[in-house]
Amino acid sequence: MMILRHLIIVIGVLAVALSVSAGLVMLERRLLALWQDRYGPNRVGPFGLLQVVADGIKMFFKEDWIPPFADRPVFVIAPMLILITVFMPFAVIEFAPGIVVADLNIGLLFFLAMSGLGVYGIVLGGWASNNKYALLGAVRASAQMLSYEVFMGLSLMGVVVLAGSFNLSEIVSAQKGMWNCISQFPGLVLFTIAGFAETHRMPFDLPEAEAELVAGYHTEYSGMKFGLFFLGEYLGITMTSAMIVTLFFGGWLGPFLPPIVWFALKTFILICGFILVRATLPRPRYDQLMGVAWKILLPLALLNLLVTGAIVLAFD
Amino acid sequence: MLSILKGIWVILLHTFRKRETVLYPEEKPYLPPRYRGRIILSRDPDGEERCVACYLCAAACPVDCIALQAAEDEHGRRYPEFFRINFSRCILCGFCEEACPTCAIQLTPDYEYAEYSRQNLVYEKEDLLISGSGKYPEYNFYRIAGLAINGKDKGEAENEDPPVDVRSLLP
Numbered sequence: 001m002m003i004l005r006h007l008i009i010v011i012g013v014l015a016v017a018l019s020v021s022a023g024l025v026m027l028e029r030r031l032l033a034l035w036q037d038r039y040g041p042n043r044v045g046p047f048g049l050l051q052v053v054a055d056g057i058k059m060f061f062k063e064d065w066i067p068p069f070a071d072r073p074v075f076v077i078a079p080m081l082i083l084i085t086v087f088m089p090f091a092v093i094e095f096a097p098g099i100v101v102a103d104l105n106i107g108l109l110f111f112l113a114m115s116g117l118g119v120y121g122i123v124l125g126g127w128a129s130n131n132k133y134a135l136l137g138a139v140r141a142s143a144q145m146l147s148y149e150v151f152m153g154l155s156l157m158g159v160v161v162l163a164g165s166f167n168l169s170e171i172v173s174a175q176k177g178m179w180n181c182i183s184q185f186p187g188l189v190l191f192t193i194a195g196f197a198e199t200h201r202m203p204f205d206l207p208e209a210e211a212e213l214v215a216g217y218h219t220e221y222s223g224m225k226f227g228l229f230f231l232g233e234y235l236g237i238t239m240t241s242a243m244i245v246t247l248f249f250g251g252w253l254g255p256f257l258p259p260i261v262w263f264a265l266k267t268f269i270l271i272c273g274f275i276l277v278r279a280t281l282p283r284p285r286y287d288q289l290m291g292v293a294w295k296i297l298l299p300l301a302l303l304n305l306l307v308t309g310a311i312v313l314a315f316d
Numbered sequence: 317m318l319s320i321l322k323g324i325w326v327i328l329l330h331t332f333r334k335r336e337t338v339l340y341p342e343e344k345p346y347l348p349p350r351y352r353g354r355i356i357l358s359r360d361p362d363g364e365e366r367c368v369a370c371y372l373c374a375a376a377c378p379v380d381c382i383a384l385q386a387a388e389d390e391h392g393r394r395y396p397e398f399f400r401i402n403f404s405r406c407i408l409c410g411f412c413e414e415a416c417p418t419c420a421i422q423l424t425p426d427y428e429y430a431e432y433s434r435q436n437l438v439y440e441k442e443d444l445l446i447s448g449s450g451k452y453p454e455y456n457f458y459r460i461a462g463l464a465i466n467g468k469d470k471g472e473a474e475n476e477d478p479p480v481d482v483r484s485l486l487p
């Protein structure tokens with residue numbers, strides 16, 4: 001009975017995460033259009049909803065070309081690596097009381113570890129392409145993600161101090177009185193910025209930077225392999241939003257509505273926020289990006305941790 | 317920092333703006349009468365073909381997409397035996413219309429002539445010739461230029477002014 005329940009949860013989480021990230025492509029196009037006073041895709045099916053299906057079919061039937069100068073095995077493995085590392089953190093997120101794939105007591109560390117591994121997919125993809133633009137994109141990605149990971153971890157430590165645990169379920173329960181977005185506001189801001197950088201979304205999409213680097217690390221990819229990179233990016237947005245909800249907005253906590261609805265609602269709003277930021281901000285210069293990370297955000301994260309720790313210590 | 321938040325807020329307000337897109341097949345934009353679209357051959361107010369097969373349009377065309385062959389009727393009046401425009405090459409520049417001395421060839425505000433096969437984009441004289449006079453309803457080339465028929469030279473008939481000496485107009 002327990003095994004069946006586990007299986008259902010695992011498959012459910014997989015299916016929901018996949019379909020949400022596929023639908024996100026559509027949602028993003030519609031929302032970007034809305035904010036640019038356009039309509040976006042509205043022709044295929046009601047409200048253009050079948051555009052997702054059309055895009056998927058197109059992806060599958062595109063020629064899957066591996067350039068002769070590429071490093072074949074690595075070239076094939078890289079997109080899978082991205083998808084796997086983005087999928088794994090879903091396992092530790094608690095979507096509703098009891099609905100969690102693996103209730104790890106080091107859930108937060110697991111998430112940080114997985115997002116750290118996420119760099120490999122990009123770096124290997126760019127390296128195996130044997131193309132200077134892809135390599136430049138990959139080098140940027142590694143530097144960017146390494147620097148932003150440092151304070152991403154540190155910005156979360158305030159939450160850990162408040163909850164006294166790395167377990168995501170316990171972090172959610174610890175927010176019963178007050179959501180962390182109030183008590184840990186600096187942490188929320190820092191983690192959101194880091195989340196943008198980790199998913200290399202606009203405005204931090206410098207590894208991709210189509211204006212300078214063709215398409216960055218996935219320049220040479222086509223067909224479903226490119227589709228996996230694409231899916232990885234949208235899964236990353238979903239995952240980061242779910243993480244922010246869990247860590248700062250009380251996860252499934254909320255009155256009246258069932259917990260799962262609260263979780264989905266909060267995640268959806270955050271995803272829209274991601275798209276709104278993309279619609280607004282241009283991408284910064286690369287040295288500015290690195291400078292902000294090391295000179296401003298890292299000290300702020302440390303300061304936040306210090307103050308939180310001091311307050312918790314004083315009240316104990 | 318503040319400007320970033322302000323920018324995000326401004327973009328958010330765009331949710332409630334009117335959308336600029338013209339939803340094309342359902343809703344069509346207004347095109348002014350002088351829009352350069354599909355080409356036609358017009359007739360003069362008397363219902364005769366205006367084209368005198370002078371080849372000026374074919375010479376002016378930058379992409380060489382007009383082909384025609386001149387012929388003469390029993391009065392010595394020239395007309396095109398065939399007149400062919402290849403719309404798959406036409407760039408709708410309107411040079412042919414500017415070159416035409418008789419206002420025969422005209423561009424119209426119609427752009428919906430897409431085809432599945434390229435061959436269908438080659439329009440023959442039957443497809444091009446319309447029954448009206450197009451953009452210049454009053455214009456009749458021979459009223460202005462004069463016309464010589466058997467036994468009468470240009471400008472000699474009753475109620476007919478002598479034709480303008482074009483050379484005197486030259487600088």
Ligand code: SF4
Pocket residue numbers: 355373376377378379380381382401405406407408409410411412413
């Ligand atoms: S519009 Fe331009 S390209 Fe087209 S037939 Fe006339 S001269 Fe040629």
Ligand code: SF4
Pocket residue numbers: 366367368369370371372373374384412415416417418419420421
């Ligand atoms: S359409 Fe005009 S320019 Fe072209 S051959 Fe006829 S009269 Fe001459």
